[in-house]
Amino acid sequence: MSEWKQKRFWTEVSVQEDEDGYAVALDGRRIKTPAKTPLILPGREMAEAVAAEWAAQEEGIDPLSMPFTRSANAAIDKVRTQHAEVADMLADYGDSDLLCYRAESPQELVTRQAEAWDPALDWAESALGARLEPRSGVIHQPQAPEALERLRAQVHALDAFRLAAFHDLVSLSGSLVLGFAAAQGWRDAETLWQMSRLDELWQEEQWGPDDEAAAVEAHKRTAFLHAKAFHDFA
Known part of the structure; x- marks a missing residue:
């Protein structure tokens, strides 16, 4: 049996400037980390790299194809704490x-x-x-x-x-x-x-x-x- 994957549910991926950095939004809704913390990134280049990973997802979301997203999640949810x-x-x-x-x-x-x-x-x-x-x-x-x-x-x-x-x-x-x-x-x-x-x-x-x-x-x-x-x- 193939492993279940969450399906892509968005159409547009965008980078939004925030007072603390940059956010990535899916159809206008900002991404959060697995711990439900806002995913605020320190620079535009990183935000664009994360956005590109989400934009590249097709029918199913493959976390292994999203290294910048995974690293950002780790920085916020694990390293920061x-x-x-x-x-x-x-x-x-x-x-x-x-x-x-x-x-x-x-x-x-x-x-x-x-x-x-x-x-x-x-x-x-x-x-x-x-x-x-x-x-x-x-x-x-x-x-x-x-x-x-x-x-x-x-x-x-x-x-x-x-x-x-x-x-x-x-x-x-x-x-x-x-x-x-x-x-x-x-x-x-x-x-x-x-x-x-x-x-x-x-x-x-x-x-x-x-x-x-x-x-x-x-x-x-x-x-x-x-x-x-x-x-x-x-």
Whole structure:
């Protein structure tokens, strides 16, 4: 049996300016979040992206085809109501950042990690005022508390929409530094995503690609690139 979907019930989709931002309306009625909160978006570009998703729906509404709408709902219904908890969870990545845990061998992989990841750590020291140090091996070694606190303060300073995007940038890449690098445009999102996959790419070179892993990676890559776009519209 096919899954039931709510049918399209509107004809016109429009963007309406609001004193707090922008709303999207279906035949003049403004959209609300699943929690029945008004869906007020911070910028026109984001509102137009949400409106385009609703306009593209045909007979049945497919939420999976509406990433901007889903991200906006999450920002309002989840992140805004749990801002401190979400910020703390993401800031904790700094103490176990992907870029800081390096292979001990083979030397080719050690060199590749250093060439790709050291510049990102250098950038974080310059742009974010926090130096994270690389370690060899997988055993946890704490980072300097003052560096972690500087990063934590900057995560907490993000508004709900940017924090919602930042959540995906960090959790998908496994790196607080790469999350900030994407948000602040240090490198383009595709380059940063490939940097986060350095170890997986190495494994593929040694053992060949895996179709199931490739499908998972493609899904995560799409989500990472979307998160960057959503952050830039916020």
